[in-house]
Amino acid sequence: MTPAIEIKGLQKSYGPRPALRGVDLSLAFGQALAIFGPNGSGKTTLIKVLATLAQADGGTARIAGLDLQQSETALRRRIGVVTHQTYLYDDLTSYENLRFYGRLFSVPHLEARISEVAALLGLEERMHQRVRTLSHGLQKRLSIARAVLHGPQVLLLDEPEAGLDPQAQEVLARLLAEHLHGGGAALITTHNVEQGLALGSHVAILAQGRVVYRQERPAVTEAEFDETYARLTGASRQARDEAAQ
Amino acid sequence: MRALLSILWKDLLLEIRTKETVTPVLVFALLVVVIFDFALEPRRDLIVTVAPGVLWASITFAGVLGLSRTFTLEQERGGLQGLMLAPIGREVIYLGKFLSSFIFMLAVEAAILPVFSAIFNLPFFLPQVWVQAILATLGYAAVGTVFAAMSLNTRARDIMLPVLFFPIVVPVLMAAVEGTSAALRGESWSGALRWIQLTAAFDIIFTVLGAMTFGLVLKE
Numbered sequence: 412m413t414p415a416i417e418i419k420g421l422q423k424s425y426g427p428r429p430a431l432r433g434v435d436l437s438l439a440f441g442q443a444l445a446i447f448g449p450n451g452s453g454k455t456t457l458i459k460v461l462a463t464l465a466q467a468d469g470g471t472a473r474i475a476g477l478d479l480q481q482s483e484t485a486l487r488r489r490i491g492v493v494t495h496q497t498y499l500y501d502d503l504t505s506y507e508n509l510r511f512y513g514r515l516f517s518v519p520h521l522e523a524r525i526s527e528v529a530a531l532l533g534l535e536e537r538m539h540q541r542v543r544t545l546s547h548g549l550q551k552r553l554s555i556a557r558a559v560l561h562g563p564q565v566l567l568l569d570e571p572e573a574g575l576d577p578q579a580q581e582v583l584a585r586l587l588a589e590h591l592h593g594g595g596a597a598l599i600t601t602h603n604v605e606q607g608l609a610l611g612s613h614v615a616i617l618a619q620g621r622v623v624y625r626q627e628r629p630a631v632t633e634a635e636f637d638e639t640y641a642r643l644t645g646a647s648r649q650a651r652d653e654a655a656q
Numbered sequence: 657m658r659a660l661l662s663i664l665w666k667d668l669l670l671e672i673r674t675k676e677t678v679t680p681v682l683v684f685a686l687l688v689v690v691i692f693d694f695a696l697e698p699r700r701d702l703i704v705t706v707a708p709g710v711l712w713a714s715i716t717f718a719g720v721l722g723l724s725r726t727f728t729l730e731q732e733r734g735g736l737q738g739l740m741l742a743p744i745g746r747e748v749i750y751l752g753k754f755l756s757s758f759i760f761m762l763a764v765e766a767a768i769l770p771v772f773s774a775i776f777n778l779p780f781f782l783p784q785v786w787v788q789a790i791l792a793t794l795g796y797a798a799v800g801t802v803f804a805a806m807s808l809n810t811r812a813r814d815i816m817l818p819v820l821f822f823p824i825v826v827p828v829l830m831a832a833v834e835g836t837s838a839a840l841r842g843e844s845w846s847g848a849l850r851w852i853q854l855t856a857a858f859d860i861i862f863t864v865l866g867a868m869t870f871g872l873v874l875k876e
Contacts, residue, residue, distance in 0.1 A: 425876075464737055465876035488743040496734030498741070500666065502673045514662040515742035557738075 415596030420470035432620035445611025454600035491563035501543035516561035663752025685718035708836035746871030784839035792832035
């Protein structure tokens with residue numbers, strides 16, 4: 412079966428500074444991989460490269476069977492991306508933002524789909540409010556709605572829990588579970604061990620641009636993971652918690 | 657086409673709501689015109705000679721503010737990256753941003769030209785001037801869109817944009833000034849036509865090159 416994500420020897424440098432030094436990863440449909448790593452380990456760069464926002468210098472990557480270099484435009488239809496930035500326009504309403512992105516993705520039955528994702532994210536009452544009047548948490552929810560609007564097969568989530576209130580985190584966890592149950596896949600980068608272990612069916616650690624650890628979630632406890640993380644990255648739990656904040 | 661129109665619709669709607677691009681650009685352009693009016697007051701005999709230069713200098717300096725603002729708005733919440741995540745060609749993003757910049761600039765010119773005409777007592781409602789203005793604005797926006805995107809990730813982008821952009825757009829501006837001069841001197845269409853043709857040629861070249869290079873400019 413075609414893997415959801417298949418990465419071999421992925422490299423990316425910014426000037427003389429290497430951000431990814433040969434990342435190898437694979438992920439099947441129905442799985443969620445939570446990637447941990449200290450600041451500067453390459454997590455965000457990995458998401459950017461997979462999201463086609465940055466160009467890899469070497470290696471290969473395929474998402475849902477499509478090559479990152481050769482099928483860039485078609486590939487974007489199969490991914491949904493959530494990052495630190497919401498990609499929303501402050502002076503458009505929630506509905507207008509979703510309609511705008513829906514049109515860019517040629518989403519069929521757009522009005523019905525907008526209503527569906529708004530209900531999924533608990534945003535029905537906020538659809539005609541301008542984004543700048545929404546709280547940070549609601550903006551983040553709307554950003555997730557934007558990312559799933561076109562029904563992507565693979566979700567790329569860069570620290571999705573940042574800025575989410577506990578209620579919204581529950582919504583995200585439920586949405587992710589439904590996505591995986593429906594045969595989708597997700598790659599999640601995070602500093603938050605509790606969240607990452609809860610969301611991921613697999614966990615990995617990225618350090619200095621390389622995958623230094625990969626394990627199935629049930630095989631690792633939080634305490635063991637903390638110890639492994641500290642050993643492999645040289646970063647204490649305290650440092651990681653500070654980064655998460 | 658649908659995606660292009662969506663980008664255009666989004667930009668126009670945002671501008672109608674915020675008025676953050678056209679209004680300051682218009683005020684700046686009017687200020688430049690007024691300053692030149694004061695500067696030229698003792699030498700009214702020079703006006704016909706220098707007026708086209710004054711007009712295009714005001715449009716050029718004001719326009720660069722508008723280009724910069726259009727892309728700054730995109731960058732604030734990562735909107736440009738949001739566009740880049742859509743399954744559309746980079747040239748569609750380019751054409752959408754290019755057309756919205758073109759419309760904003762044209763709106764500014766539509767407001768400036770009558771004021772300019774009144775201040776300098778010149779017949780600016782000549783069709784040759786308008787055709788020249790529309791074509792020169794197309795070329796200006798075609799090049800400016802690429803350079804505004806390019807300068808987004810540079811330090812001191814407000815300085816870098818004009819420094820990089822003006823040397824490239826000089827042929828369009830020269831043709832615009834010469835075409836406007838020919839019209840103001842009362843030359844027939846044939847006098848202005850060669851400048852109009854030259855501007856149209858630059859428009860085609862710059863638009864094609866812009867669409868081809870925009871993807872490279874955006875990618876990290």
